[in-house]
Amino acid sequence: MQPNVSLAPMPQHQGRGRCQMNKAPLVFLGVLFTLSLSWWGMVYSPAIQLGGETPDKGDGTALKPRVGLARQGEQVYRENGCYYCHTRTATGGQFGYKLQITRLDLNGTITDSAIGGADKMLPVIKQAYRFKAVAKAADALKTELGKTEGKSDAAIKAAKEAKATAVKEVKSAELNLEKNLKALGISGVSLDKDLSLECGLPAEKNATQKKLVANAQVTITSGIKQWSDIEAKVKKLKAAKARFRLQPVASDWPDRQNLVAMRQSVSRDFLFDAHAMPGVMRIGPDLSNVGGRLIGADNDAYAHIYNPQSTGKSSHMPPYRYLFHRKKITEDEALPTTAITVTIKGDKRSVEPGYAVTPTAKARALLAFLKSLRTDSALPEAPIVEQAAATSAGTREK
Structure with a gap:
């Protein structure tokens, strides 16, 4: 006979402990996966999307970095210390605003108020509302003609009369074709060929006429108006959901009036610079838009870099002759086609008499960099x- 042996029961908490320890790696992996997924969606993915964005000018036109000689010229500009005496920061000045309507509101009452009342409405704006009335009457007639049920001859006749009246109002304005096309553009409506002919417009518009319609705008304030003068009008136009633009006009802005720059310099102008060089002091002219002034003037630019006083004009700029090749020539020897020349009192001669001066690779790179500076x-x-007009006459369109 076998003796009775009693076995002690296993504690319940030991079994539970082994189950909890077995799940711990799964819990850890789950937390790790969740954190990784969150980091991917909230950090890595947005960073990739932003990295793939192409900087542009605000209208979809891409901003492109300098390449080739222009990129090399940036280093030449820097190593010669040009930024000590030349700035690239066209500063601001005093200016007013032209308020230009590009698309009318729906009913016209707010625009009347914004301009100063119906009695001050410009003929082009009045004509634009007439075009809107023609389009509305034409749509109403199409609706009546397209009815399959409940079609009424009286309603069709009334719609035809309303359309004829609207077309007659357009023709009664007696505006020239340019102003009619501008009015059509700011009205925001599109007329078919038949309706265009009825209103005295060409059925098929050429490229110039299409551009005039697409870019139509009407100026309702002169460029001397300050923001405080037109703020109320702008708010009314916004409330009416009319489209408009504000065109700055320089009244006291030396950089603009002297054609140094077309606008104020901003940080986006230095986006692709290896070294941002806004300039230390303005001893020489500002170079923000020097590229726009050097179009077709390579020879003159080289002559100025070689000897700033070569044309007889005073200049504080030092000569950079080491950026050029010099070859001695005789009086009877013709200058090479690439030689740098100056014209003094109608006499074309070498920038340095007795020598043929031609640019080195560094000089060409420097000029390419300068030509890339444009605003x-x-x-x-x-x-x-814009520059302010010499007189304030004619600021409102007739």
Whole structure:
């Protein structure tokens, strides 16, 4: 006989402990996966999307970095210390605003108020509302003609009369074709060929006429108006959901009036610079838009770099002769086609008498860099600034 042996029961908490320890790696991996997924979605993915964005000028036109000689010229500009005496920061000045309507509101009452009342409405704006009335009457007639049920001859006749009246109002304005096309553009409506002919417009518009319609705008304030003068009008136009633009006009802005720059310099102008060089002091002219002034003037630019006083004009700029090749020539020897010349009192001669001076690779690179410095395209934060007219006459369109 086998003796009775009693076995002690296993504590319940020991079994539970082994189950909890077995799940710990799964819990750890789950937390790790969750954190990794969150980091991927909230950090890595947005960073990749931002990294793939292409900087532009605000209108979809890409900002491109300098390449080739222009990129090399940036280093030549830097190593010669040009930024000590030349700035690239066109500063601001005093300017007013032209308030230009590009698309009318729906009913016209707010625009009347914004301009100063119906009695001050410009003929082009009045004509634009007439075009809107023609389009509305034409749509109403199409609706009546397209009915399959409940079609009424009286309603169709009334719609035809309303359309004829609207077309007659357009023709009664007696505006020239240019102003009619501008009015059509700011009205925001599109007329078919038949309706265009009825209103005295060409059925098929050429490229110039299409551009006039697409870029139509009407100026309702002169460029001497300050923001405080037009703020109320702007708010009314915004409330009416009319489209408009503000065009700055320089009244006391030396950089703009002297054609040094077309707008104010901003940080976006230095986006692709290896070394941002806004300049230390302005001893020489500002170079923000020097590229726009050097179009077709390579020889003159080289002559100025070689000897700033070669044309007889005073200049504080030192000569950079070491950026050029010099070859001695005789009086009877013709200058090479690439030689740098100056014209003094109608006499064309070498920039240095007795020598043929030609640019080195560094000089060509420097000029390419200077020609890349331009501020003749608008940016959202720095629009192109117009120059104030000599007189204030004719600021309102007739």
